Amino acid sequence: METKTDKSKTKKLKHVKIYNELYELIQNGTYEPGSQLPSETTLSATMNVSRMTLRKALTLLREDGLIKDVQGVGHFVREPKTAGSRGRKHARKAGSADAEDSASDETLSSDGSMTHPVHDYCQEELDSVELDFRIEPPSKSILDNFDHYTAAVVIVDRWYKHEGHTIAYSLSFIPIELVGRLQIDLNSTDALLEFLEHTCYEQGHHCSRCVTYSTAGNFSAKNYKLSSHDSFLMTQENVYDENEEILVVSKHYIPAEVFELKFSI
Structure with missing residues (x-):
C-alpha cells in the first residue's frame, strides 16, 4: 500500500x-x-x-x-533562447535545456491526432488516475507561459497508477476563463479528467512538446513517490486552439526506466 x-x-x-x-x-x-x-x-x-x-x-x-x-x-x-514559431516559443520558454538534454517539436500522433503524453510514452499499462485540483491567482511564470493575462488558474494534479502503484504524474494549468467558455464542470472530477485526458486533444488544433531530463519527478508529484530513482523524462506540453490561444499548459513526469518515445518518419 x-x-x-x-x-x-x-x-x-x-x-x-x-x-x-x-x-x-x-x-x-x-x-x-x-x-x-x-x-x-x-x-x-x-x-x-x-x-x-x-x-x-x-x-x-x-x-x-x-x-x-x-x-x-x-x-x-542562461541566455534567452530564440525561437521560430509561436508553438516552439512556448515550449522553449517553459522547458528547454541544452540539445543533449531535451527534444522539442510541434506534435501529432502517428495517425494525425493528438493524444496524452503519459499514455503515449509510458511503457506500463495504466489502470487508474487520481485527480486533485485547486484554483489560485497565477504566478508570473504561469502568465508568461500563457502569454496573456488570466485572473486565476485551475491547477490540476493527476497521479497515474499501475496495479495500485503510482508511476507517472501530470501537473496542468487551465486559464479560468476557458473553464467558463467550454463549460467544464468543476463540481465533477470526472468531467475535469475527461477534458484533460481526451477533450483538450480532440478540440485542440495543435500542441508543442519539449522532452527534458529531470530529477524533480518525486518531489513534484508530492503525494506519492513515483520511482526509487530520481531520473525522469519530463514532457512540457502546451495545447493550442485554432486561434493560437493556449488551452492547457502541462508538465508530465515519467520515470526513465518506463519511458519510451517512438518516432514515425
Whole structure:
C-alpha cells in the first residue's frame, strides 16, 4: 500500500514559492543572463529556507531552462533562447535545456491526432488516475507561459497508477476563463479528467512538446513517490486552439526506466 503525504490544497509548497521568487528576479534582470547566482548558502540564508528547499527550487529552474550548473563553480542564468514559431516559443520558454538534454517539436500522433503524453510514452499499462485540483491567482511564470493575462488558474494534479502503484504524474494549468467558455464542470472530477485526458486533444488544433531530463519527478508529484530513482523524462506540453490561444499548459513526469518515445518518419 502506498503512503500518501499531506494533500492540503491550501498548503503552499515552499520550493514552489522560492522558485517563483527566483523566477521573477531572473525575469526582472536582478540576475542577468550569463551572471552567476549567489551560492546556495547565501541564497538559502537570504530567502530564509533550508538548503533542501532551495535545491528543489533550483532543480525546477534548471528543468525549465532558466539556469545551468557548472560543476564545482555554481549556478548560472542562461541566455534567452530564440525561437521560430509561436508553438516552439512556448515550449522553449517553459522547458528547454541544452540539445543533449531535451527534444522539442510541434506534435501529432502517428495517425494525425493528438493524444496524452503519459499514455503515449509510458511503457506500463495504466489502470487508474487520481485527480486533485485547486484554483489560485497565477504566478508570473504561469502568465508568461500563457502569454496573456488570466485572473486565476485551475491547477490540476493527476497521479497515474499501475496495479495500485503510482508511476507517472501530470501537473496542468487551465486559464479560468476557458473553464467558463467550454463549460467544464468543476463540481465533477470526472468531467475535469475527461477534458484533460481526451477533450483538450480532440478540440485542440495543435500542441508543442519539449522532452527534458529531470530529477524533480518525486518531489513534484508530492503525494506519492513515483520511482526509487530520481531520473525522469519530463514532457512540457502546451495545447493550442485554432486561434493560437493556449488551452492547457502541462508538465508530465515519467520515470526513465518506463519511458519510451517512438518516432514515425
